[in-house]
Amino acid sequence: MTPSPQPPPSPSTRAGREPSGAGSGAGALCRIRVGSAPDSWGVWFADDPRQVDWRRFLDEVARAGYEWIELGPYGYLPTDPERLAEETGRRGLKVSAGTVFTGLHHGAAVWERTWAHVADNAALAQAMGARHLVVIPAFWRDDRTGAVLEDRELTAGQWRDLTRLTERLGREVQDRFGLRIVVHPHADTHIDGEETVARFLDATDPELVALCLDTGHYAYCGGDSVQLIETYGERIGYLHLKQVDPEILAGVVAEGTPFGPAVARGVMCEPPSGVPALEPVLAAAQALDVDLFAIVEQDMYPCPPDRPYPIAERTRRFLRSCGA
Template sequence: MSIRLGINPLTWTNDDLPSLGADTPLEVCLSEGRQAGFVGFELGNKFPRTPDALSRALGAHELALVSGWYSSRLLERSIDEEIAALDDHLQLLKACGATVMVYCEVSRCVHGDQDMPVSRRPVMNDADWQRLTTGLDAVARHMADQGVEMAYHHHMGTVIESQADIERLMASTTQVRLLLDAGHLTYAGGDPVTIAERHADRISHVHCKDIRLAVMDNAINRDKSFLDAVLDGVFTVPGDGGIDFAALFAVLARKGYGKDTERWLVVEAEQDPSVADPLTYATLGYQNLSRLARDAGLIN
């Protein structure tokens, strides 16, 4: 198997709530992530957006580019418009060696609105589903032709959030591959182990965020926004919450995640860095993730 451990800069700075970690330089994120033990980073809003500059920034810390988030609007744009809109991002990932794109449809989304309860997230009708899934297959095919897989990120506050949404997405597409995010799926009331069992052959990327279940229950009961739940500390690093990563990784190992193609396990656990010290949690995340992955046979 060929699996590497990476991290997302959300531990240090937050794209959805830029005030979190606003004064933290990129160099601090990269140096502390490498110090914690990770060998790759996903992109964030402080990263350079040209191949040469990005490669230099990561290379200075012996880090690889894992991937980078893309906000799709296929419910608002044509397929050709979407392909044109994502091209710069696609070429950046491709030039810097990333083989997957974190891809999420954000039309009508509410996860970035601190005043909007996540329960008000958009729900698609049948025509929306047809338009979106047709578009996703076309865009995924275009990306794959250039050597980058679409890793679709189900996400709280968006049109594809729940386990039922994931099942319908998988049933309605043939080219789309899945980013399995244990934290988002648990928050949405789903079971990451079940999705891994059913769709392991289409999982191309894994985000390893844990959930503080009591905080999650409080956020749901009080009908809070996604960002307020983040500020409350709903997410944490693997092994520090209530998700059974041992069971999830056992399924991924049995199903051959990373067996034939290099894959990543990525700590993506947004917290308030003024409350949850980034280096402390990055180190804890690496230690727990590496132990859990090793025990499951995902890494040596």
């Protein structure tokens, strides 16, 4: 049975370190490449009047000190590779990944529609020099309205379809675009907390399917990110860094609040004020001794246009103090 989100423990005292660049100085996280994403600027959709203009996002993410970005929802940033390369290049930005949403538990009937969506995203990511495609499972309830779209539990047949078709997706994306898929456990989807993540990983081929560990979503659903890294280290292919506010989360869990409204209430908070503590997560990731992207994603939809930049700048400064 899929576990309901559980409040994580209260934040512990965090011991900061002196800032040091990646690869230099004691304790530097030399295998971790830090970036940010449109999500940290309140961008959830390709086009929404409540979101900041894509030019402002690119300007501010570069000014805040990040070198790497994700593409975000397809169509938010320019989809012409030459134009996007010019816009990112002159700001000193590089692309780490694209992102797609899939509903592969629905079986073969959705494959062609899914692939058309994936191919557009993967082609742009490939053209921009990215090596990853973040794959997010479909929501079982609407992330804006909270309307229940389907049962939150998958049948055995749906689990087979999900794992089999995700492996197919991994193979096709790898063969055609040279990208590795990293599946993103996410609140209000069928892959969320410890039980469903373990079931999914145990049922899929490590050569075809890796994991994008989002520290905030995993904590939102009761998981321990450090424990996951230590248990399934060979499956960790990518990181999203975020934290949850434990007090707001406790209310969200008690009230059964859908994810979208929970975000609007501020459940995802600015580091280092929430949980999980990011220092031990980054240390556990560094101990894997592989190169990993760690992309900051602070869900803030919707948010005032002047709110994201100061948070992004402070977050980058905090991560430097952790050695990243």
